[in-house]
Amino acid sequence: MAYIPNTDQDRQAMLEAIGLSSLDDLYTPIPEPLRFKGELNIPSRYNQLALEKHYKTLGKKNASAEEYPCFLGAGIYDHYVPPTVGAITGRSEFYTSYTPYQPEVSQGVLQSIFEFQTLTCELMGMDVANASMYDGATALAEAAIMACELAGRKHLLVPDTINPIYRDVLETYVRHMNLTVDTLVTENGLTTVESVKAAMTSETAAVLLQQPNFFGSIEDAQGISAVAHEGGALFVTCVDPISLGLLTPPGEYDADIVVAEGQSLGCPMGYGGPLLGLFACKTKYLRRIPGRIVGETVDGDGKRAFVMTLRTREQDIRRERATSNICTNVALYALAGAVYLATMGRQGLKQVAELSLQKAHYAATEIAKIPGYSLAFPDAPYFKEFVVQTPGDTAKLNEHLMAKGIIGGYTLGGYYPNLNNALLLCVTEQRTKDEIDALVAALREFEGNS
Amino acid sequence: MQDPSLTHERLLFEISQPGRLGVELPECDVPVMSLESLIPSAQIRKDLPLPELSEPEVIRHFTHLSQKNYSVDSGFYPLGSCTMKYNPKVNEEAARHPGFARLHPYLPDAQTQGALEVLYDMQNIITEIAGMDATSLQPAAGAHGELLGLMLIKAYHEDHGQGQRDTIIVPEAAHGTNPASAARCGYKTLTVKSDARGRVDLAHLKSELSDKIAGLMLTNPNTLGLFEDDIAEICDLIHGCGGLVYCDGANMNALVGRARPGDMGFDVMHFNLHKTFSSPHGGGGPGSGPVAVKAILEPYLPTPQVVKTENGFVLEHNIPKTVGKIHGFYGSFLCILRSYLFILYYGKERLKDVADNAVLNANYIRTELKDHFDVAFDEICMHEVIFSAKRQQREHGVRALDVAKRLMDFGYHPPTIYFPLIVPEALMIEPTETESRQTLDSFIDAMKQIAEDIVSDPEIVKSAPHFTPVRKLDEALAARQPCVCWSPPPVAV
Numbered sequence: 001m002a003y004i005p006n007t008d009q010d011r012q013a014m015l016e017a018i019g020l021s022s023l024d025d026l027y028t029p030i031p032e033p034l035r036f037k038g039e040l041n042i043p044s045r046y047n048q049l050a051l052e053k054h055y056k057t058l059g060k061k062n063a064s065a066e067e068y069p070c071f072l073g074a075g076i077y078d079h080y081v082p083p084t085v086g087a088i089t090g091r092s093e094f095y096t097s098y099t100p101y102q103p104e105v106s107q108g109v110l111q112s113i114f115e116f117q118t119l120t121c122e123l124m125g126m127d128v129a130n131a132s133m134y135d136g137a138t139a140l141a142e143a144a145i146m147a148c149e150l151a152g153r154k155h156l157l158v159p160d161t162i163n164p165i166y167r168d169v170l171e172t173y174v175r176h177m178n179l180t181v182d183t184l185v186t187e188n189g190l191t192t193v194e195s196v197k198a199a200m201t202s203e204t205a206a207v208l209l210q211q212p213n214f215f216g217s218i219e220d221a222q223g224i225s226a227v228a229h230e231g232g233a234l235f236v237t238c239v240d241p242i243s244l245g246l247l248t249p250p251g252e253y254d255a256d257i258v259v260a261e262g263q264s265l266g267c268p269m270g271y272g273g274p275l276l277g278l279f280a281c282k283t284k285y286l287r288r289i290p291g292r293i294v295g296e297t298v299d300g301d302g303k304r305a306f307v308m309t310l311r312t313r314e315q316d317i318r319r320e321r322a323t324s325n326i327c328t329n330v331a332l333y334a335l336a337g338a339v340y341l342a343t344m345g346r347q348g349l350k351q352v353a354e355l356s357l358q359k360a361h362y363a364a365t366e367i368a369k370i371p372g373y374s375l376a377f378p379d380a381p382y383f384k385e386f387v388v389q390t391p392g393d394t395a396k397l398n399e400h401l402m403a404k405g406i407i408g409g410y411t412l413g414g415y416y417p418n419l420n421n422a423l424l425l426c427v428t429e430q431r432t433k434d435e436i437d438a439l440v441a442a443l444r445e446f447e448g449n450s
Numbered sequence: 451m452q453d454p455s456l457t458h459e460r461l462l463f464e465i466s467q468p469g470r471l472g473v474e475l476p477e478c479d480v481p482v483m484s485l486e487s488l489i490p491s492a493q494i495r496k497d498l499p500l501p502e503l504s505e506p507e508v509i510r511h512f513t514h515l516s517q518k519n520y521s522v523d524s525g526f527y528p529l530g531s532c533t534m535k536y537n538p539k540v541n542e543e544a545a546r547h548p549g550f551a552r553l554h555p556y557l558p559d560a561q562t563q564g565a566l567e568v569l570y571d572m573q574n575i576i577t578e579i580a581g582m583d584a585t586s587l588q589p590a591a592g593a594h595g596e597l598l599g600l601m602l603i604k605a606y607h608e609d610h611g612q613g614q615r616d617t618i619i620v621p622e623a624a625h626g627t628n629p630a631s632a633a634r635c636g637y638k639t640l641t642v643k644s645d646a647r648g649r650v651d652l653a654h655l656k657s658e659l660s661d662k663i664a665g666l667m668l669t670n671p672n673t674l675g676l677f678e679d680d681i682a683e684i685c686d687l688i689h690g691c692g693g694l695v696y697c698d699g700a701n702m703n704a705l706v707g708r709a710r711p712g713d714m715g716f717d718v719m720h721f722n723l724h725k726t727f728s729s730p731h732g733g734g735g736p737g738s739g740p741v742a743v744k745a746i747l748e749p750y751l752p753t754p755q756v757v758k759t760e761n762g763f764v765l766e767h768n769i770p771k772t773v774g775k776i777h778g779f780y781g782s783f784l785c786i787l788r789s790y791l792f793i794l795y796y797g798k799e800r801l802k803d804v805a806d807n808a809v810l811n812a813n814y815i816r817t818e819l820k821d822h823f824d825v826a827f828d829e830i831c832m833h834e835v836i837f838s839a840k841r842q843q844r845e846h847g848v849r850a851l852d853v854a855k856r857l858m859d860f861g862y863h864p865p866t867i868y869f870p871l872i873v874p875e876a877l878m879i880e881p882t883e884t885e886s887r888q889t890l891d892s893f894i895d896a897m898k899q900i901a902e903d904i905v906s907d908p909e910i911v912k913s914a915p916h917f918t919p920v921r922k923l924d925e926a927l928a929a930r931q932p933c934v935c936w937s938p939p940p941v942a943v
Contacts (some may be wrong), residue, residue, distance in 0.1 A: 001800060003538055003728075005886035011807075014814045014887060018608055020830075026809045027828050028707055029677040036709050042723055045797025048540055054882035055791060059549025061564030063557055064549035072556055075778065082473045084508050086546075092523035092730075099734040100533050102854065102864050103925075106917040107459075108519030109733035115462050122499045128934050133592035137778035158648060160660070165778055172774030174750070176604065176636035184465065213652040216491055246485070248493050257528035261778070265636075270545075271565045272555030272779025274590065274736030279779045292734065296936075297525045298930035300921035308927040315593070316869075320639045325630035328591035328724070332732025339512055342462050343472035351475045354485075361488060362480035398558060403622050433479040 002048070013101050041350060063407060065269065069435040071363075071401075073385050073426025074214070074410035075136070075163050075191060076272060077240060077264045079352065083445035084265040084343045089336045099331070100291075103307045104299075109331060110306035111292040116338040123244050123349075124249025124258045124339065126280035131275025131292040132334040133326065136261025138165045140238050141173035142290045142324055143257040143279065147203040147234040148179050150256075150285060157228075159184040159191040159248035161213035162238065164415040169207075179205075187379035189215045189387065193223040200227070205370055206257075213248070215424065216360075216378055216385025222253045229254065241265055241278065243383045245353030251304065257281040266340030267333045276333035287313060290324030355429035362425045364388075366440045373443060376422050385426045387419065390443075394423045397446055404442040407434075459514045463936050466501035472508050511762030519733070519917045520863045526889050530675060530834045530866035530878025531625070533703050533725035535808075541729070541788035550787055555779040559764045566763035568888075569780060570756040572790050573739070579793075580699075580719055580742035581712025585782040586751045587740045592700060594776065595720025595739030596631035596667070601773045602743060603665045603694045604635060605750040609771065612692060615664035618686075621650050623674055624899055628667045628698060637664060644872055648674040648827045650684060654707075659691040669698040670711065671832035673870040675812065677704075685715025694718065694747075702726045703882065704809055704832035705738040707802030718743045723782070726804075738782035738789070752776050761797065807883035807884065808833040811890060815879055818894045822901040826873045834880035836873050842873050842901075846908045850875040853900055855922060856914035860896035 004015070011023070020026065058255045071077040089095060093108060100106030100113075113131045121128035133139035144156050150202055156174065158167055158181050171181050184191065184199050196207055207228035212218050221237065228235040234256040239247075250258040253438060262276035263269065281289060287310060295309030315322040346350060364386045367373050371393035390397055394411040401408035409423035416422070427436065485494060503511070520527070527534035545551065553565055562883045569587055576585040589595035600618065607615045618632040618638050629639040640658055645651040650668070670678045678684065685695050697711040698717035703726045705711075711719045723738035724731045726787070731737070743751065753772050756763040765780070796803060809832055816825055816835040823837040839850040855862030866878040881890060903911050915921065 001796070001803055003536055003795070004803060004883050006810075010887045011810060014810055018810075018813045018817045020813075023806045024809065025811060026806070028831060029679055029832070030709050031682065034682065034709055034714050036581075036694070036707065036713065040707060040798045040801060041578050042798045042801070043571075043794055045799050046794045048795070051540055051791055051795060052543075053928065054794070055544040055547060055787070056549075058564035058567055059544075059547045060551045061562075061567070062553045063561035064548045064550075065554060066552045070554060072554045076555055078552070078554070084472065084505060084512075087509060088512040090515070090542075090546075091513070091516045093519045093521045094731050095730045096522040096537050097519055097733045098527065098529055098534055098731050098863075101529070101866070102520075102858070103923050104855065104920055105518075105520035105858050105863060106733075107919055108515040108517070111461070111515055112733075114934070117934055118461075118463065119500065121935045124881070126750040127617075128512050132828050134594060134736075135778045138590070138594075138776075141551055165775065168851075169778065172601070174774050175774075176601065176634070178636065190497055195918050210502070218489060222492055223904075244495065245498060246495055248491065248495050249598060268551035268784065269554050270551055271553040271562065271783040272781075273777065274782040274785060275778060276736070286934070291933050293932075295928040296933040297924045299923050303920055305920040305923050307923050307928050309925070309932060309934070311929070314626075316626040318630070319626045320629035320633040322626070322630040322633070325593045325597055325627055326591070327497075327593040327627050327635045328580065328731075328737035330736045331592075331734030332730075335512075335733065338462075339508065341500055342503055342508050342511070343505065344500070345466075345470070345472050346500045347471060348473050349500060350498055355475065355478055357484050357485075357488060358478050359480050361483060381493070385894075394762040395558070395686075402558075402561065405559075407554065409559065424893055429475065436480070444627040 019264065030174050037307045068405055068407045069431060070407040071425050071427060072407050073411055074424055075261060076269050077426065077428055077429055078269065080266045081266050082343045084335050085339045089332055090118040090337045090370055092337055095332055100308060107305060111238050112335045112338055113331060114306045116275055116293060118336040119338055120278050120280050122239055124280045125249030126258055127283040128286050129280035130289050131289060131294055131331065133279050134330065135275035135277045136259060138164050138240060139259035139277035139279050141163045141170045143236050144170055144174060144208065145177055146288055147206035147236055147257060149286060151205035151234055152204050154179050154380050155203045155205060156181050157184060157199055157204050157207045159186050161186050161191050162208060163214045178376045189217050190382050191219050191224060193220060193227055196224050197227050200231040200233065204231060206236045207238045207306060210238045212240055212383040215377060215387050216382040217380035219384060219409060225253045225255060229261040239386055242356065245349040246357060260335050265337040266335050274330055274333060276330050276337055288323055291326045291329055352429050356427060360384045360386060360427040363436045367443060370444045376419065384428060388423050388425055390421050390423055392421060394421060400446045401442050406439055406442055461936055462501045462511060465507055465511060466503055468502055470502040470504045475702050503868060525861055526772065526880050527781055527863040527894055528865045528879045530880040531700060531878060533882055535728050535882035536884035537728050537730040538792060541791045543787055545784045555723045560755060563762050565783065566756050568787055568790050569627060570758055570763050572786050573756060575793055576721060576740050577742050579706060581710025582742035583745040584748040584751060585740055585742040587750050587786055588777045589720065589739035589741055590782050591775055592625040592720055592722040592739040593631055595741045596627055597634055598776050599696050599718045599720055600631055600635040601752045602747045605773050606745055606747055615662060617662045618664055619658060619666040621668060623672055624667060624669060625673065625698060645894050648676050649678050649680060652680060655687060659687060661692060663691055663693040665694040665696055667696040667698055669701055671701045671704045674827055675834040675836055676827055677829040677832055681714045700725060704805055706805050708805045712744065718747055723785050723789040728792045729788040729931050735781050736785055738785035795798040797828060803828055804883050811881040811885055814890055815881060815894060819897055822898050834878055837877040838873050839875040839877060842904050846904050848904045848908050848911050850877050852914060853877060856900050856911045857896060858915040859917050862893055864897060887893035
C-alpha cells in the first residue's frame, strides 16, 4: 500500500523483534469475541487512478460557482480569493502540522495566529481575539454562553433578523445550560431600538445583533448597543467581515463580544465546511474567552517568540471547569484569513466592500424595475444582499435561473412564512455587469412565463 | 549566508508601507452611486488600519514562517493521541476541485448530488466501521462530536422520563475534552479511578452506580495505549443502571477493521476524521468529528440527515425528536471528502492494514526502547506506547519536558508529554502506520542517545533545544503579561 512503507519482510522482522509470530497476535489484548472477523460492508478498494476519476465524476454532479455566476449568499459568500492564499495554505509545512504544543518548532503557525488575532482586532476595532472557532454559528453560541456567565443572567434577546440557522444552533447549545433565547419578531427587516427596549428585562444577559442582518440590511447598531448597556446587558454582534471594509467597526459602537463567519476571508465555500469562526472581545474579558489564544513572549536568548497562552482556561488543563470544550479549532483557515487580509490590505478590503455594495445596488435597482418584482424592505439601507418580492414560487424561480446557467438566491419562506415569495439575493465583487444583466433578463422572463 | 528560516521574522505590521498593494481589483463596471446616499453616515467607517504589502512581500513573509514550522511532510511526528499520519496528496487535490471547493451549501439538492453522495456514503461507511446503526457527519471536531453525543444521551433520557440522570462518569485517564463536554451539556462529572493494570477500576465503578448516572465516557483503547478488556462488563454495568456508554473514538486508529465499538456494547461514539482517516490537521484544525449511534439514539440525531430516494439524494430536515442543529451547515465537508477517499483507497479488503501497521509500529518502539526508558505498562500496547521519565528525573534531574526538547535537536517532533496525567513524567509515543521501520530505528537511536546523555551529560539535555529557530520559551511571562494583539510602538516625541 502506497501510504504504508513497511513491506512483508519489514513486518516479519518487527514481529520477531517483539516476540510475536503474526499480526493477529497484536490483538490478543482484545477479548476474542470482540474481535471483528468478517469483511466490512464498505466499498471495495480503489487504486489512485480510479480514485481520481471517481472524485472528478462526483464533482461534476455539483453546480459550482466556477461554472455558474452565483447570486446565493445567506451566510456563505463567493468572494474572490487571491492566489496568495492557496499558495500559502497549500504549503505542507502549515497544512500537515498539528496544534503548536511545542513552540520551538512551531513558530510558523504561532506567529501566523498572532497575526490573525491582530488582524481580527484591527478589522473589528476590538481589543483581543482568539485563534478561531469552528464557524460563525458556533462562535455566536459560545459568545452567548460567555455573555450569560459574565452578566450572571440567563436570558438572551435575539431578533429574528439574525441568521435563522445561527438561532437554531444557539438554541441547541444553550438549552443544556438552562439558558433561554427570547426571540424578538421584527417588521420591515430591521430591529428597532424601541422594540429592543420593550423586550428587555432585568434577566436579559445580552442582546445579540447581526450587522448587516440576515436580510442584508444595515441595523442601528449604535442605538441598540446603547439600549442593551442601559439595561445592564452585554451587546454581542455577529458581523460580515467584508462589510467592515466600509461599515463602522463594532468596537466603535461599544460591542462587548464580536463574532463572525470568516469564510469570506479567503476560505472556500466548501459546501458549508469547514468554515472559519472569528471571536473578539474587550480586554477585560480576555480570561473568559473560549478556545486557543497565542501570545508574545521571549526565548532563552531574549528573542521575540510566540506561544499558546492563558492555557489554564482550556479543557486539557481545566477539564470540566474550562471556559469551553473547544479543542481543535480551524488554524489553517485562520492562516487563510491572515493571508487574505494581508494581501487585500487597507485599500483592497475597502475596494472589495465598495464593489460588492455598488454592484448589489445596481442589481437591486434593475430588478425592482421589472414588473412583478419589488424590494421587500425598500426603506432599509443594505450592503451586498437584499430581499426581493417575486411574482411566484421561489423554488421554481431558482430552477428557472439554473436552466439559464445562473445560481439564484436563498428562499426565505421556510424560516419566514410571511416572506413566502421572497428571495434573498447576494452580489459580490466577483459578479460582472454582464452577469447581473443576465440575471435581470432571466428574472424578467420568469415573470413573463408565469 | 545564514539560513533565512533561522532569522527573526518581523510581523506583517512591521513590514507594511503606506500605499503598497497586494492585489489589484477591477474597476467598478456598474454606475457608481455616492457612499453617503447608500449608507447612513454614522455607519460609514472612517479608517481601516490593515497592513499594506505587495504580493511578493506577503508570499515571502508567510513562506519564511512556514520554514519555521515542523510538519508531517518534513518529518516524524509521534505526538501521542493526535495520530499524525501522512496525508495522501490525491485527497488534497480532490478538496481543491472547484466542484467541491466552490460549492454553495444552500443550492437545491438536485444541484449538489455529488456532494450528497459523498455524505450519504460516508454516513454508511462510518456506521459500518463503528458497528453502529446511524451516523451524523455534522460535528466540526472531536470535542464537538462529544458534545453532540452527550446531547443525544440527554435527549434519550428525557424522552424516557429519566430527566433526573445528571451525572456522567469519566475515567481519570480521559482526555480533558470529556469532562469539559459533559459540563457544556449541563452534566456533573464523576471521576472513576484506574486500577493497577491501567484499566477502569471495576470495583470503584460499581460503587458509583445509581439512577443519577446518565452515562460513561470511555476511550478505548484508553489513553494509556491499552485495550479496556473488561469493556463488555463495563457496558453491562452501565446499561444495568440505566445509563448509556459513550466511546471517545480518538484512538480508533488501533482498531479500524479489527474491532468495532458497537460490538463491544457502546451506544454512541465519535470519530476524529483528521486522526484515523488522515485529513490534515492544519496547525490545529480544521477537524471533523462524526458521531455514530445505535438505533435507540437515531431519533435524536441533528438535522439534516442525507437520505437516498428514487429521485436521488436529499437532505432530510424532518426529524421530529432531533436535538436540533449543531453546525451552520452539514459539517466539515471538505474533511469528510478527504477521509472518504482515504477509506476508499483501502476499501473493505485492506482497511485493517491501517490498524495492523500502526499497532505493529507502536509495539516495535515499546520493545526496542523499554530497556532505556521505563514503559508505564509493559504489555502488548495498541497504537501508542507510554514511557515514563520518572527514573531519569529522580536520578539525574532530567524531566520528560527536557527529553522532548532534546528530541528536536535530533530533528524529531517530540511526543505528547505529561499526558495521561496518571503517569508521572509521561512520554506518549504514537508512530502511526505511515512510518517505515527505518524511520522508527533512527528515532529509537535518538532516544537511546538521549538516555545515555542523561547519565553522562544531563546538562546538554536540560538546556535543549539547541538548534531550533528559537530557544526554550518563557511561557510564564506570556501568561503573566498577556500580549495577544500587536500594537504600534509609541511615536517618539
